[in-house]
Amino acid sequence: MTSVDTAATTEATPEPQGYSAWLGGTDHKSVGTLCLVVAFVFLLTGGVLAAAMRTQLAQPDLAVLARKPYLQLLTFHGTFSFFLFLLPAWIGIAFAIVPLQIGAPRLAFARLAAFTAWLFVAAGAFLILSAFVHAGASANGWSMDNPLPIHGVGGRAVDVWILGVGLAAVATVLGSVNLLTTVLRMRAPGLTLARLPMFSWSVFVSAAVFLLAVPVLLAGLVVLYVDHHMGAHVLDPRRGGNPLVWQVLFAFFAYPAMWATVFPALGVVSEIVPVSARAALFQRKQVAFGLAGAGTLAFFGWGSELAGNKPIPQILFSVTAILILGPIALTMLSWLGTIALQRRAPRFHAPMVQSIGLLTCLGLALPALAVMYAMGQGGAGHQSQWWVGAWHQLLVGVSTFGIICALYYWAPKLWGRHLNAGVGGLHLLAIVGGVDLAFIPLLIVGAQGMHRRATTYGADSWGPANLISTIGAYLLAAGVALFVLNLVVSVVLRRGRLATDDPWEGDTLEWATSSPPPLHNFDSLPEVRSSRPVHDIRMAAAADAATAGEEPDTRELVEASA
Amino acid sequence: MRNPRRIWYALVAGIGLLAVACAKHAPQTTLKPEGPVGRKIDSLFTFTFWIAAAVFVLVEFGVVYLVWRYRHRDDRPEPAQVHGNTRLEMTWTAVPALLLLIVAVPTFRTIFELAKTPKDPIRVTVTGHQFWWEYNYPDYGVTTANEVHFPAGRNVEFTLKGVDVIHSFWIPRLSGKHDVEPGRVSRISMKADKPGVFLGQCVEFCGLSHANMRLRAFAQTPADFDAWVAAQKAVPGQPPTGTPAGDGFALFSVKGCSGCHTVAGVSTGTVGPNLSHVYSRTAFAGDTFDMTPDNLRMWLHDPPGVKPGSKMPNLGLSSTEITNLVAYLQTLK
Known part of the structure; x- marks a missing residue:
């Protein structure tokens, strides 16, 4: 075997080490870590807000939160959870992992990546600031329903909110450009697009979706700012404007962008399951095309509430929103097929156990979404609590759960420490139970006619289900808090088990370097001849060593092959 | 592995939840429709729900079965590397595609059926305000608010108009919902089988008191409805001074x-x-x-x-x- 010497192509400039690496560094691993720090701060904040909101809805006619503070928490819960948790978390993980997976020494635009991370920090600062501006925080939901002044809260806080979300949106566009370029231009020799690891491929699809969808949000934010700050009345029907302009722009961004936070989660599990089963991913090609197809379909299902009375647009929106579930289901089935086809026990290491938790949540979210979109805009699903339940099953049970799976899988690589698997089992139960208990009752009350964004409710029949949902929300919050605690204790406080270079016997290139990797990632790269280069080396060496009776570790093999 | 037992707990919890869902009366439930349009939507819901429920159960049991069947045992050698299985791949692809098709076809039909204009309807113009509903009966010259009256057994066609923010008009037991948008007029029609009172709600977030933008529909006998119209058309008398x-x-x-x-x-x-x-x-x-x-x-x-x-x-x-x-x-x- 031959290998490619990457050390020669790596820049020789010294990089800051340790915590100072975060402040001025451009190493993709510390930049990704910074994005993750921002994300987890806002995951916890958003979770606390959600728990407060669920407390108000635990029983009919409670007065825990008055209407305006409730709606302010609702706005910040949605804004934080999406723009400052899901987006920076996935972009952070992608920044940290994609160059390692494709055998690159860095991201295509290293400084732009650092700028992206700091934009997320700035966006967080703006959004927190907007809560303290004199007229009070905005209370219009994460979709900023408008016309803002008529909605009740229209002060300067809304301007600051628009700027904060705008910064997060710019960060997402820049991060996407960076990741797309990295995947297209920085791959190791022999690593064709067809051999790209599934996580990198899912990041590629998501980045493409973000690149097409997020600029539309930026355009909408400009209209919103001009309308709100300068009084342009583009959106105010009392002055001849039309609020549908913003609604359409936001929906065209939000629907594909929400799906784009799901694809990387599917990508992560598509890495973990085959490694655990010690097999290639079953139907790998179909899954890859399926993800691309889902990314395309994500641009069609956004308008199911906006179609008006005409049946043809209604059908186009509803049917594409159903069809997108096909490739997702195919991916899910391919994981089961990977296990079933081997007829052997998969290794139930911690990332695999977490992935099974994600799988059960995905099995719940897909049918719930299918029913909702099959009903069309008039059915019980849209705008009711069913909508809230189904989308949270997806965004919490899959997008967020995927981040947990990814960190169990890659924390040993990135930071050299394992997360505690025992604690993992505990919060797995809490999170799966929490997702079921918190969000299944919402489907029920949705079908019973309970509307979305309710600040309170009077009909007594919704009480019991709402109480169960609130208990589930607490359980979910406890599970997520336990996970973050595990992460802090294991990685930040360095109490986790020390990781070897290749703890899971992985297939892809990130397992061919040290844990944590050196600044330039690889001292030497193995030759890539399939989608499982590290597996290939291990097999070849195992064949050689079969007579010698001794099994060397992966990195020695890589170096020996050089 | 703990997983199989966990799924059982989840199932028991799920059954408990279903019991909660069926136990109490729910004035706004879509699951007990009282008119032909509501029934159309309900039957679509029932159809897709059971398919979805079957998929859910199959997937979850598939996960449990595979995890149990291939549970971890020590000393397992590296498995033989199996590369694909054409028949299984085709099944895996065809089954979801087929299921989605089965779900999509009734959606097609229902959307077209609901888009039809009803025959000889009572016409009501609905205007959404923050946070109340205005009803105009152009054929009767009656204007009222929040409580809408119409004869049972006859089609009602609501013309929806917005003036401030976007609202959404929903009487769950009679019909689907539709957004009430400034700048675009839309229509929604329904019919109640028999006289009764039905609760409704604005379902598009419209401001601070969105939760309190409710409505009530009175389906009446034709005679009662005529009496109501006559009473609404009367000009109220002026109370005597000094009282x-x-x-x-x-x-x-x-x-x-x-x-x-x-x-x-x-x-x-x-x-x-x-x-x-x-x-x-x-x-x-x-x-x-x-x-x-x-x-x-x-x-x-x-x-x-x-x-x-x-x-x-x-x-x-x-x-x-x-x-x-x-x-x-x-x-x-």
């Missing part, structure tokens, strides 16, 4: 109520609900408070206080003025 109601009548103009509210023969304001026959309704303020003298007193004392975001200002009325105004409102039957 509390008479003083209230005077205050109605002095305090500026007439600027926003219409009372037939007295004022023509259109900002707030038409009050010509306000006391014939069972509730007020977006169907939030029952129509009682005490509730009216509470309301007039501080409207934005009891219903945040309400466009009706606190007029700073004295206790006597409130008493007189309530007495006047009680004459508007």
Whole structure:
């Protein structure tokens, strides 16, 4: 075997080490870590807000939160959870992992990546600031329903909110450009697009979706700012404007962008399951095309509430929103097929156990979404609590759960420490139970006619289900808090088990370097001849060593092959 | 592995939840439709729900089975590397595609059926305001608010118009919902099988009191409906001066109520609900408070206080003025 010497192509400039690496560094691993720090701060904040909101809805006619503070928490819960948790978390993980997976020494635009991370920090600062501006925080939901002044809260806080979300949106566009370029231009020799690891491929699809969808949000934010700050009345029907302009722009961004936070989660599990089963991913090609197809379909299902009375647009929106579930289901089935086809026990290491938790949540979210979109805009699903339940099953049970799976899988690589698997089992139960208990009752009350964004409710029949949902929300919050605690204790406080270079016997290139990797990632790269280069080396060496009776570790093999 | 037992717990919890869902009466449930349009939507729901439920159960049991069947045992050698299985791959691809197709076809049909214009309908124009509903009957010359009346067994066609923010009109037991958008007129039609009272709700977030923008639909016998129309068309009498109601009548103009509210023969304001026959309704303020003298007193004392975001200002009325105004409102039957 031959290998490619990457050390020669790596820049020789010294990089800051340790915590100072975060402040001025451009190493993709510390930049990704910074994005993750921002994300987890806002995951916890958003979770606390959600728990407060669920407390108000635990029983009919409670007065825990008055209407305006409730709606302010609702706005910040949605804004934080999406723009400052899901987006920076996935972009952070992608920044940290994609160059390692494709055998690159860095991201295509290293400084732009650092700028992206700091934009997320700035966006967080703006959004927190907007809560303290004199007229009070905005209370219009994460979709900023408008016309803002008529909605009740229209002060300067809304301007600051628009700027904060705008910064997060710019960060997402820049991060996407960076990741797309990295995947297209920085791959190791022999690593064709067809051999790209599934996580990198899912990041590629998501980045493409973000690149097409997020600029539309930026355009909408400009209209919103001009309308709100300068009084342009583009959106105010009392002055001849039309609020549908913003609604359409936001929906065209939000629907594909929400799906784009799901694809990387599917990508992560598509890495973990085959490694655990010690097999290639079953139907790998179909899954890859399926993800691309889902990314395309994500641009069609956004308008199911906006179609008006005409049946043809209604059908186009509803049917594409159903069809997108096909490739997702195919991916899910391919994981089961990977296990079933081997007829052997998969290794139930911690990332695999977490992935099974994600799988059960995905099995719940897909049918719930299918029913909702099959009903069309008039059915019980849209705008009711069913909508809230189904989308949270997806965004919490899959997008967020995927981040947990990814960190169990890659924390040993990135930071050299394992997360505690025992604690993992505990919060797995809490999170799966929490997702079921918190969000299944919402489907029920949705079908019973309970509307979305309710600040309170009077009909007594919704009480019991709402109480169960609130208990589930607490359980979910406890599970997520336990996970973050595990992460802090294991990685930040360095109490986790020390990781070897290749703890899971992985297939892809990130397992061919040290844990944590050196600044330039690889001292030497193995030759890539399939989608499982590290597996290939291990097999070849195992064949050689079969007579010698001794099994060397992966990195020695890589170096020996050089 | 813990997983199989965990799934059993989840199933037990799920069954418990279903019991919760069926146990109590639910005035706004879509699961007990009372008209042909509601039934169409309900049958679509039932159909897709059972397919989805079957998929859910199969997937979860598939996970449990595979995890149990191939549970971890020590000393397993590296498995043989299996590369694909064409028959399984085709099944895996065809089954989801087929299922989605089966789900999509009735959706097609229902959307087309619901888009049809009904024959010989009662026509009602609905205007969404923050946070109340205005109804106009163009064929009868009647205007009312929050509570809509129509004969049972006859089609009703609602024409939806917006003036401020986007609302959404929903009477779950009779029909689907539709957004009420400024700048675009849309239609939704329904029919009630038999007389009854049906609750409804605004379902598009419209501001602080979105949760209190409710409505109530009265499906009546044709005779009752005709009597209601006749009563609504009547011009309310003027209460005699010197009585509390008479003083209230005077205050109605002095305090500026007439600027926003219409009372037939007295004022023509259109900002707030038409009050010509306000006391014939069972509730007020977006169907939030029952129509009682005490509730009216509470309301007039501080409207934005009891219903945040309400466009009706606190007029700073004295206790006597409130008493007189309530007495006047009680004459508007």
